[in-house]
Amino acid sequence: MIVTSKILSLIINGTIPDVGSAVALFPRDVAAAEIMVTQSLEDAAGLKKELLAIPADERTYSNTISAYDRFQQLLKVTGGLLSAFECMSSDVAGRSAANDRFLSESIVLESDRAFFRAFQEYELNAMGREVLTTQQQAYFKTIKQSFIVQGYGLTPELFEQATRLSEQEAALSSRFNNAINADHSFILYDEAALTGIDSAFLASQERDSDGKVKLYCNGPTLLAVLDYCSNPAVRQAFFQAYNRRAYPENIATLESLIAVRDARAKLLGFESFNALRLDDQLIKTPARAYDFLSSIEKTARLRDACDMAAALTSKPADVVLTQDGALLQADQRYVFAAHKKARYSIDDREIAQYFPVQKTVAGIFEIYEKFMNIEFEYSSSIPGAWDASVQGITVYAKGKTKVLGYILLDLYPRPYKYSHACCFDTFSRVISRPELPAVSLVLANFPQAQGGLPALLLHADVVTFFHEFGHALHNTLAVTAHYRTSAFNVPCDFIELPSQILESWMWDRDMLKLVSSHYKTGEALPDQLIDRMLAAHDFGQGHHEVRQLFLALYSLELFNAGAQKDSTEIFLAVQEKLSQGVVIHPQNRMHASFGHLTGYGPMYYGYALSRAYAHDVFEVIKQKGLLDPEIGTRFVDCILAPGASKDAEQLLRDFLGRPACSDAYIAWLASLSTQS
Numbered sequence: 001m002i003v004t005s006k007i008l009s010l011i012i013n014g015t016i017p018d019v020g021s022a023v024a025l026f027p028r029d030v031a032a033a034e035i036m037v038t039q040s041l042e043d044a045a046g047l048k049k050e051l052l053a054i055p056a057d058e059r060t061y062s063n064t065i066s067a068y069d070r071f072q073q074l075l076k077v078t079g080g081l082l083s084a085f086e087c088m089s090s091d092v093a094g095r096s097a098a099n100d101r102f103l104s105e106s107i108v109l110e111s112d113r114a115f116f117r118a119f120q121e122y123e124l125n126a127m128g129r130e131v132l133t134t135q136q137q138a139y140f141k142t143i144k145q146s147f148i149v150q151g152y153g154l155t156p157e158l159f160e161q162a163t164r165l166s167e168q169e170a171a172l173s174s175r176f177n178n179a180i181n182a183d184h185s186f187i188l189y190d191e192a193a194l195t196g197i198d199s200a201f202l203a204s205q206e207r208d209s210d211g212k213v214k215l216y217c218n219g220p221t222l223l224a225v226l227d228y229c230s231n232p233a234v235r236q237a238f239f240q241a242y243n244r245r246a247y248p249e250n251i252a253t254l255e256s257l258i259a260v261r262d263a264r265a266k267l268l269g270f271e272s273f274n275a276l277r278l279d280d281q282l283i284k285t286p287a288r289a290y291d292f293l294s295s296i297e298k299t300a301r302l303r304d305a306c307d308m309a310a311a312l313t314s315k316p317a318d319v320v321l322t323q324d325g326a327l328l329q330a331d332q333r334y335v336f337a338a339h340k341k342a343r344y345s346i347d348d349r350e351i352a353q354y355f356p357v358q359k360t361v362a363g364i365f366e367i368y369e370k371f372m373n374i375e376f377e378y379s380s381s382i383p384g385a386w387d388a389s390v391q392g393i394t395v396y397a398k399g400k401t402k403v404l405g406y407i408l409l410d411l412y413p414r415p416y417k418y419s420h421a422c423c424f425d426t427f428s429r430v431i432s433r434p435e436l437p438a439v440s441l442v443l444a445n446f447p448q449a450q451g452g453l454p455a456l457l458l459h460a461d462v463v464t465f466f467h468e469f470g471h472a473l474h475n476t477l478a479v480t481a482h483y484r485t486s487a488f489n490v491p492c493d494f495i496e497l498p499s500q501i502l503e504s505w506m507w508d509r510d511m512l513k514l515v516s517s518h519y520k521t522g523e524a525l526p527d528q529l530i531d532r533m534l535a536a537h538d539f540g541q542g543h544h545e546v547r548q549l550f551l552a553l554y555s556l557e558l559f560n561a562g563a564q565k566d567s568t569e570i571f572l573a574v575q576e577k578l579s580q581g582v583v584i585h586p587q588n589r590m591h592a593s594f595g596h597l598t599g600y601g602p603m604y605y606g607y608a609l610s611r612a613y614a615h616d617v618f619e620v621i622k623q624k625g626l627l628d629p630e631i632g633t634r635f636v637d638c639i640l641a642p643g644a645s646k647d648a649e650q651l652l653r654d655f656l657g658r659p660a661c662s663d664a665y666i667a668w669l670a671s672l673s674t675q676s
Contacts, residue, residue: 201224304545361465371628426439
């Protein structure tokens with residue numbers, strides 16, 4: 001077979017010599033993306049043909065099982081690069097076509113019962129003669145089980161149906177996410193009406209021909225408006241616009257997705273899509289997921305009620321309660337922000353002055369370097385990058401003896417760019433190719449320099465960056481025998497755990513001092529301000545947990561047994577069930593832009609589960625020291641490095657010396673409920 005694509009050439013015998021070469025992997029425009037799709041699909045078809053042509057009695061682990069992993073690696077790397085391109089390209093009209101084509105055609109390539117037969121032939125003929133490592137044995141078992149779950153044991157007719165349903169699911173998921181990415185909603189107001197919003201922020205916003213300010217529905221604008229705008233009409237208008245993105249088109253798409261997933265699950269012998277999707281997760285069953293959420297609901301709701309009662313003591317005069325003493329939904333963030341400022345003298349914009357981007361990021365790098373025994377080389381600009389703001393990190397083993405990976409940073413908003421924060425893994429490290437570094441991309445939408453000020457991060461942005469960079473390091477530091485068991489292939493309800501653990505560094509006094517530096521004076525955050533920040537952090541934890549419960553329960557309810565569901569009716573019902581002291585906005589259609597419903601699906605509970613287990617792990621680390629390289633090495637070796645080559649429960653047991661549990665987290669939430 002002639003190797004035609006850059007990707008397969010790298011997988012087989014190449015390397016990535018520098019951060020510029022890592023940038024060059026990503027398509028720059030639609031034409032390059034189309035070429036990547038064509039070449040990768042041709043190469044994947046060639047790999048498949050070679051694998052399936054091997055006679056049954058000549059099969060070995062290398063030419064069959066490892067070859068299948070290489071086939072999957074090619075498709076996964078290509079898919080990751082195309083997904084990243086779709087999120088960062090400004091070509092709204094054309095950016096999705098290549099990825100849509102790739103998803104459709106790659107499913108056809110992968111969905112072939114002949115792979116299952118090849119694994120069976122190897123098992124019958126050669127498996128008993130070869131001495132397999134523990135990772136190889138586990139990989140074989142995992143893939144064979146996944147074949148069964150995919151319907152490879154079905155009759156040809158039923159398998160064909162399952163394949164078509166998978167294609168429909170991929171197309172609907174892509175359509176749902178494309179609608180979110182393409183939404184460019186905004187509200188228009190005269191600047192005089194935008195009272196309370198930071199003047200520097202307003203100065204950086206677009207204007208229409210009449211000079212009115214365009215407030216786009218993205219993360220930084222949400223914080224600026226809903227937390228600080230003292231004009232209730234503006235808050236209401238922005239809340240509605242933000243929570244009606246991709247509406248109404250995504251409602252029909254979502255309900256079609258529900259039906260297709262339900263049909264596929266039942267065809268494969270599962271009661272529901274929940275049962276199918278949770279079968280190989282840390283939680284195992286939908287019943288256990290519901291039980292876990294129920295175990296924290298009472299404590300979280302109690303804490304939420306305390307938060308609400310406290311917040312109302314500082315209610316601004318422009319907030320009007322209902323006759324029942326309830327808040328309008330659009331006013332909740334504003335009231336909570338006002339209470340933080342009044343009770344704890346916390347103004348997020350004041351705190352942001354201590355977090356200029358460059359110095360803050362440098363402090364974050366220092367923490368990771370010390371704790372994980374690694375070294376970074378920072379590139380503030382990369383020639384040939386898709387945007388001038390793209391930066392790069394080369395990650396080395398201690399002493400710069402080996403390049404482990406490259407982490408690309410695309411941190412600032414652009415029109416039509418993905419509007420939240422996320423991390424893409426593209427290349428991951430495998431034992432057979434230790435010289436091929438990992439490549440990861442962190443996308444975010446942090447505030448830019450404005451009004452003569454440098455780019456200043458809100459503390460929430462600092463936490464977000466620490467979290468997403470943690471994902472990138474998980475991909476960089478994991479090294480396994482198979483690509484299919486790399487870091488991002490851990491169960492979805494475990495994948496957030498390492499980053500949830502690492503977030504806690506950004507709530508520790510010493511770590512905050514290390515990463516903070518006032519943009520004028522260079523002074524670190526003063527102790528008195530940190531005291532107020534930590535106290536204010538405890539305030540609102542109940543509300544945050546209840547919101548996470550709502551999103552988790554909603555996603556589970558959507559994908560319970562049943563093909564026909566009214567997604568809006570369920571959305572409003574679950575929200576009403578968990579809300580306390582808040583009047584739900586009747587036109588809130590946030591579920592139309594809830595992107596996790598496609599990828600995570602019913603597994604959104606994984607955030608709460610990870611948060612609970614992260615609390616358990618972090619307490620063990622903190623006893624040793626947050627910069628202690630010994631406990632850091634143990635964290636890397638036990639939780640990050642094995643990727644998905646071990647059961648997730650075992651990774652936690654290896655680190656803790658016992659099973660992980662949520663008891664400490666629930667006790668912590670309960671202790672907050674006793675505080676005034």
